[in-house]
Amino acid sequence: MPNREIQVTAGEMQFLSMLWEEGPLTLRQAHEHIGEYGREIAYPTVQTHLNRMVEKQLVRRSDQRPAVYSAAVTRDRVTRGRVQELLSTLTGGQVIPLVAKLVDQHELTDDQIDELQQLLEDAKAKTTASKKKRSKR
Numbered sequence: 001m002p003n004r005e006i007q008v009t010a011g012e013m014q015f016l017s018m019l020w021e022e023g024p025l026t027l028r029q030a031h032e033h034i035g036e037y038g039r040e041i042a043y044p045t046v047q048t049h050l051n052r053m054v055e056k057q058l059v060r061r062s063d064q065r066p067a068v069y070s071a072a073v074t075r076d077r078v079t080r081g082r083v084q085e086l087l088s089t090l091t092g093g094q095v096i097p098l099v100a101k102l103v104d105q106h107e108l109t110d111d112q113i114d115e116l117q118q119l120l121e122d123a124k125a126k127t128t129a130s131k132k133k134r135s136k137r
Contacts (some may be wrong), residue, residue, distance in 0.1 A: 006073055006077050006078050006080075006081040007081045007082075007085060008058065008059070008078055008081065008082070010038075011038075011049060012036065012049075012053060012056075012058060012080060013078070013082075014037045014038035014039075014085055015030075015037075015049055015050065015053060015059070016053075016058065016059075016073070016075075017037045017038075018030065018033050018034055018036070018037040019059065019069065019070055019071040020071055021037070022073050023070070024062075024065045024068045024069065024070040025068065025069055025070075026067065026069070027043075027046065027047055027050065027066060027067065027069070028051060028066070028070060030046050031043045031046045034046055038054055051070050054069075057072055057073075058071070058072055058073055059071060060072045060073055063082070086098070103116075
């Protein structure tokens with residue numbers, strides 16, 4: 001699968017979260033664990049979801065018996081897609097209103113504030129470097 005943003009449903013996210021945390025699982029093991037990552041799902045439904053996700057190349061299925069399922073995409077790639085979807089839906093693609101709302105609604109620790117400040121400094125340095133690179137062309 002090309003290195004692009006991945007759009008997944010809430011149900012697919014439940015399965016991917018489980019596979020990222022638990023590692024490769026058989027169908028039986030997936031059925032036993034899925035409730036820890038969202039709602040309980042019937043065994044045949046777990047099988048259907050996993051097989052559809054194999055078709056979509058979100059999950060791999062081994063050839064061994066019983067088959068073992070594992071995530072075929074990284075958390076980072078899925079997160080990028082989910083964040084883009086969230087930005088588009090909530091703020092028309094604007095970052096600042098979303099960050100402002102998150103900061104307003106959550107009490108941040110001093111360490112978290114320091115981390116946010118570092119992220120902003122890194123973003124500024126990246127933008128400055130990019131501008132310098134463009135001006136040399």
